[in-house]
Amino acid sequence: MCLRTMGTLPARPDSWVKRSLLPVLSAGLFLWSAAPAHAAGTGQRIEKQFSITGRPVVVIHNVANGRIEVKSWKNSQVDVVGTQNSNKIGFEIEQVGDRIDVTATILEPGADLLDLQANLQLTVPEETELQLKTETGLIYVEQVMGDMKLESYAGDVHLKEVSGYIIVKTTGGSLVCTQCAGKLDFSSIGGSAQILQPQLNNVNLMTTTGNILFDGDFVRTGLYSMKSGKGLVEVRFSSTDSFDLKAQTATGIVDNQAAAFLKPDSHGVKHIASKFTHGLFGTVGMGLAKVELSSYSGTIRIMKRD
Amino acid sequence: MQCKDVELVLEHEGLEPLPEEARAHLAECRECRNYIADLTSLVDAAKKLPAEITPPDRVWIALRAQLEEEGIIKVPAEVLPVEQSSWWQSINAFFSNRVLATAMVGILIAAAAVFQIRSDRTAPVVSPDRVAGTGTSIPAAKTAGAELAELSVPQTSGEFDRTARDLSEQEPVATGMIVASRSPIDASLRDNLKKVNEFIAECERHLKEQPQDELTREYLSAAYQQKAELLSAMIERGRSIN
Numbered sequence A: 001m002c003l004r005t006m007g008t009l010p011a012r013p014d015s016w017v018k019r020s021l022l023p024v025l026s027a028g029l030f031l032w033s034a035a036p037a038h039a040a041g042t043g044q045r046i047e048k049q050f051s052i053t054g055r056p057v058v059v060i061h062n063v064a065n066g067r068i069e070v071k072s073w074k075n076s077q078v079d080v081v082g083t084q085n086s087n088k089i090g091f092e093i094e095q096v097g098d099r100i101d102v103t104a105t106i107l108e109p110g111a112d113l114l115d116l117q118a119n120l121q122l123t124v125p126e127e128t129e130l131q132l133k134t135e136t137g138l139i140y141v142e143q144v145m146g147d148m149k150l151e152s153y154a155g156d157v158h159l160k161e162v163s164g165y166i167i168v169k170t171t172g173g174s175l176v177c178t179q180c181a182g183k184l185d186f187s188s189i190g191g192s193a194q195i196l197q198p199q200l201n202n203v204n205l206m207t208t209t210g211n212i213l214f215d216g217d218f219v220r221t222g223l224y225s226m227k228s229g230k231g232l233v234e235v236r237f238s239s240t241d242s243f244d245l246k247a248q249t250a251t252g253i254v255d256n257q258a259a260a261f262l263k264p265d266s267h268g269v270k271h272i273a274s275k276f277t278h279g280l281f282g283t284v285g286m287g288l289a290k291v292e293l294s295s296y297s298g299t300i301r302i303m304k305r306d
Numbered sequence B: 001m002q003c004k005d006v007e008l009v010l011e012h013e014g015l016e017p018l019p020e021e022a023r024a025h026l027a028e029c030r031e032c033r034n035y036i037a038d039l040t041s042l043v044d045a046a047k048k049l050p051a052e053i054t055p056p057d058r059v060w061i062a063l064r065a066q067l068e069e070e071g072i073i074k075v076p077a078e079v080l081p082v083e084q085s086s087w088w089q090s091i092n093a094f095f096s097n098r099v100l101a102t103a104m105v106g107i108l109i110a111a112a113a114v115f116q117i118r119s120d121r122t123a124p125v126v127s128p129d130r131v132a133g134t135g136t137s138i139p140a141a142k143t144a145g146a147e148l149a150e151l152s153v154p155q156t157s158g159e160f161d162r163t164a165r166d167l168s169e170q171e172p173v174a175t176g177m178i179v180a181s182r183s184p185i186d187a188s189l190r191d192n193l194k195k196v197n198e199f200i201a202e203c204e205r206h207l208k209e210q211p212q213d214e215l216t217r218e219y220l221s222a223a224y225q226q227k228a229e230l231l232s233a234m235i236e237r238g239r240s241i242n
Helices: A013-042 B003-013 B020-028 B030-048 B057-069 B087-096 B098-122 B128-133 B146-150 B158-177 B184-209 B214-241
Strands: A044-051 A057-065 A068-073 A077-084 A089-096 A099-106 A118-125 A129-136 A139-142 A148-152 A157-160 A163-170 A175-178 A181-188 A193-196 A199-207 A212-215 A223-228 A233-237 A243-249 A253-256 A278-284 A289-295 A299-304
Touching: A044 A089, A057 A068, A057 A118, A068 A129, A077 A089, A077 A099, A099 A118, A129 A139, A129 B184, A139 A148, A148 A157, A157 A163, A163 A175, A175 A181, A181 A193, A193 A199, A199 A212, A212 A223, A223 A233, A233 A289, A243 A253, A243 A299, A253 A278, A289 A299, B003 B020, B003 B030, B020 B030, B158 B184, B158 B214, B184 B214
Parallel strands: A057 A099, A057 A129, A068 A118, A068 A139, A129 A148, A139 A157, A148 A163, A157 A175, A163 A181, A175 A193, A181 A199, A193 A212, A199 A223, A212 A233, A223 A289, A233 A299, A243 A289, A253 A299
Antiparallel strands: A044 A077, A077 A118, A089 A099, A243 A278
């Protein structure tokens, strides 16, 4: 059926095409001319590279909102890329020896929140010491070896394949640590912590209301302490692990789903539980690592993986 | 000989020479062999360490700052004469001797432990009704942030009295500094302050009923520390936005 006969198309196709295309072309032209100006006005990018001779120390203080991402490469250089939504934030980047300081400062405190967003992307040598501090926005660190102190008020912290002495402090942000090695200290009020497939030999986790999940192996002779005031503390271990376990709670409960694998203390130490708390003591394997779980009023769950 | 006997032997006599019985046990026990191998590798690694390691200055500065922050040491009020070495040099010289430093830390820990035990014994038990009646005193100029302060912990007895009082004084100041802010960060800080206050109140109530509950005491102590850090963060943030 012909469309023209249905009255869908005008009788004179040529003039219809001209009339229809004109506004579209005009709109397109307007948007094309406006778009670059908009981008130049709001989206800004800064990139700097610093050569280093030894193990660098990178210090970031991001008072703006935004994400900090740190990855590693084989080069002896630190690459810093900062992007911002507006010129209401200023970046100060400074190198002194092998130390690099990056500070994002708010130039107009009363500006709109969206205008106060600044993201930082760093590429650093594999062995780098990090000191990152942000207020909100994710901190993401991947494949970096070295001591690191990561602080955030409201932002989460995600670590993947990092090693060293890792200190994470948040107010409300959570931690996800995947395949981390070395020593880990985490403290938070409302944030949770997930430790997945770790190779950590010293772990201290403390949160007031958040949850804690430790899913992985306990390194022989390692020390592990996990405490949550009101949240859930869950540990998933494997049958080949070797650790002594002490779990205690003041008003919460201990949910032991691995009773078959926990035997009385193999070292012959007689544990006397406080009459004010309830909990359990036990050993898995030879009891080579030491694991302490506690919660004031939350649940402690002990499980065996697979 | 059993595994635990081998451990005892190692504990008392060291790695070698092992008695005949222990060696016989090792020949049959793989776990003990692994254990000894671990110990041996540890000892070897320790032997490779240099005899003396001088820590960098920043370690001492951080240590001193931490001790000061915890009120364990205090900056002397009097200024020493110029010709004498400064207090910092004295501390530095004192701490540069590892044995003295260790002894000092040991003494501090022991003193703190004695103080803690004495406080536990002398801390009067306050009845719950009295606790309920004691609210936080808030300055006359009540800020909008004082709503949060009202949620703050009832005054405690014993070793936390002073901490609770200090923090209660700081709380309206800290909340007042960010009270006008609509930023989600400040909302998060206020929310977390509320959480920590509620938790402190819960621990306090529990401790009134069971003053000897060490676990709750530990949580309460940690919560006060977190609250102190949070108030400090709020003040810092307040300064930056104002």
